[in-house]
Amino acid sequence: MAVSSRRLQKELTEIKTAGTPCGITLLKADDFQTWFLSLEVLGESQYKGEVFALMFRFDPQYPISAPAVQFVVDDKYKAPLHPHVYSNGHICASILGGEWSPVLSVIAVCITLQSMLASCKEKKRPPDNDRYVAHAPDNPKKTRFVYHESDSAAAP
Template sequence: MASISSRRLQKELKEIKTEGCPVGITLLEAENFDKWLFSIEVMGESQYQGEAYTLMFRFPPMYPIESPAVQFVVDQTHQSPVHPHVYSNGHICASILGTDWSPVLSVVSVCVTLQSMLASCKKKERPPDNDQYVSRAPDNPKKTRFHYDDDTV
């Protein structure tokens, strides 16, 4: 891994371990700088009250210049939230993970943003193209060119 990436991840991990995470966010695994797992739970009243989800971060060699691949873990024991921007395979359509990524964003700030995205959801539903997307989706969500609602034509 590139030294800038490992230095940045070491700094972020140290901050998480000394300062902790915001309420509802828990570091589950960060054994290496390839993949980290977090649990996120929306606090307060929301469509997702009492539900927790596992987020997986995979870091490219050029992190933080390049965004991490972030998705909800989906397996026998984990589900992705039913949300208009979250596919049933765990892929997330959020501009901060794509065109609006900035190196000033951190792993924790991404978790907080996704936590907020869930908290503000008014109706639990999948994206309209969920079945079509999931049937042809790559393993890595970064290989998808999502169309964001705020994209200009």
């Protein structure tokens, strides 16, 4: 069994036995390639009452390499209106790129994104949303995001 499969089996077992933190629900994890989880920001926030879905795609190098993570955009779910989230669901977050660490887990990523949404002061798209979405690759890991303190910019 590959390292990624062992690690994902361990994470899935922990999720199924210990459960998930409040506001995070495992929707589907039928294999070790793609998982879906729902995310809700609890308490008073810009996103009160909204539920989002995240898609995690794992390559054979996980957890050495970050999973490809994006918000699901379909008939049921939409990407949150946030300065670091593009309308196609791609997320500009350093932990999904250069600051990824193998100690992070699927749940740790969900908690980080939950916190990112909870701290949002103004619901708006990144300034380059339309340009980025028009040229974005299917896999957000193929984007070279440029991280700034207060805003985001992408170079597909």
